[in-house]
Amino acid sequence: MREAIGLSNSSMLSIKDLTYSFSDERPIFQKISLDVQPGEFVSVIGASGSGKSTLFKLITGLLEPDVGEIRIGQQDTKRRLGQVGYMPQKDLLLPWRTVLDNVLLPLEVTKEKSQEKIPGVREWLACFGLADYENAYPNELSGGMKQRVAFLRTLVTGRDLLLLDEPFGALDSLTKRNMHSWLLGLWGELRKTVLFITHDLEEAILLSDRIYLLKGNGIQEIKVSLPRPRSSELIYQSDFMAMRKELEWLIQHER
Template sequence: MMLSIQELSYSFEEEKPIFQGLTFDVKRGEFVSVIGASGSGKSTLFKLVTGLLEPDQGDILIEGQRTGKRLGSVGYMPQKDLLLPWRTVLENVLLPLEVTKERKQAKIPEIKEWLARFGLADYENTYPKELSGGMKQRVAFLRTLMTGKELLLLDEPFGALDSLTKRNMHQWLLGLWGELQKTVLFITHDLEEAILLSDRVYVLHNKGIKEMKVTLSRPRSSQLIYQSEFITMRKELEWLINHEN
């Protein structure tokens, strides 16, 4: 199991617990989405998994290991791209290697190959201000990949994009997914996005967590959203969100 959350509880100081006894898992190679209303604890959950916060009770196991020091054990991509404006695309992607003090020069050929797969081959010396929103998110995603971590936490990475750009990003990620061989835990408010991209969807609410399996076969296309099977799953997901008991 890549990630195992066991009986997790957390609250801010004397406030009401954000969640209690939270238990779920993510298998190696899965794409799992977490959705829920604002205040349900999605971002707090990510901070706990990354090690930015520590739980009041329960365990967080990464690749079966129970460790108190999780910082740096997963790749994390926030909603905002957070690209450094004074660095080129290539220099931004190299940033994780500088943090870990790996040999950058040895990795540059691999990074250039990934830039080509990401449709960014002609932009390695371009600065962020010259990129579109979708291109910035692709650079930020590649930078997350360059952490070398098997588990990637993506916190609404497409949430700030317009609907057309977001649709293009879905198609791009679906086409790339087979090559990545990574495990993804993904936060989103977009029900269609959750179903289209995921193997499973967890609905987080103040009384616990519910799971919905996505039965769509891979590879997938963004055109699936118009099919009856997809529409049925969206209705099921809406029901899970609106009926907490």
């Protein structure tokens, strides 16, 4: 455990003294601050209704804070739309578009020359184990394959900061375990900065450098000191189990 680190001029994401509420209701957040450095994998956990998805909407610019500052890199706090790659829990693949066409969608939205990007996208499809499925439709894919397509579509945005909102929450435990191994290997190669929402404590510990726990209308930071590279076998080790027990206690006593 450690105290929250100070905001840095080189941060990929800096949030300072954030307060937000819906209408005249009690604030969901009140003067919370967090910081994410380039190349970090940071998870956000908390009970249902603690505001995790709302926090993501604030970061993306879909919502504006009542008070406080949100800064992505050196971007002005009011110019956040389109500055991050965002992947929600549901894959949101368009059923009438093939895998390749779904992946190319962000380029079409930004009016980039998507046809010129196809060779590079095909290379990524091969890396993701999807080379034989570029002409398949979403209903022909497994749950894990759909999530890989959705993640590739997020990468195609070209953003260095990726917000992943419970991307594996709907998967069965075995598929989720395979996705953890896949994501750990991929993140190690890409060195993208990831902010990751999850209800799964094992998932948070296995994947993350740090974890932020939303509690009440505040926030607490937990350092994950387990060495990298990591594998799914880590969940059986005593240090891992001790950290899970600590997180469970913090969540149970969060209010």
